[in-house]
Amino acid sequence: MSAMKVTMLIIVILGVAGxxxxxxxxxxxxxxxVTKVVPNETFVQ
Numbered sequence: 001m002s003a004m005k006v007t008m009l010i011i012v013i014l015g016v017a018g019x020x021x022x023x024x025x026x027x028x029x030x031x032x033x034v035t036k037v038v039p040n041e042t043f044v045q
Contacts, residue, residue: 001009
């Protein structure tokens, strides 16, 4: 196989592995409430 085919195969395998990892990753729910006050000056009209 040419170097281009091998490179593309590695990229595809890494992409599929990353998608499987993210699909099965159980991210814990937030346990702390975050409250942030945004001043009115940040919204330009």
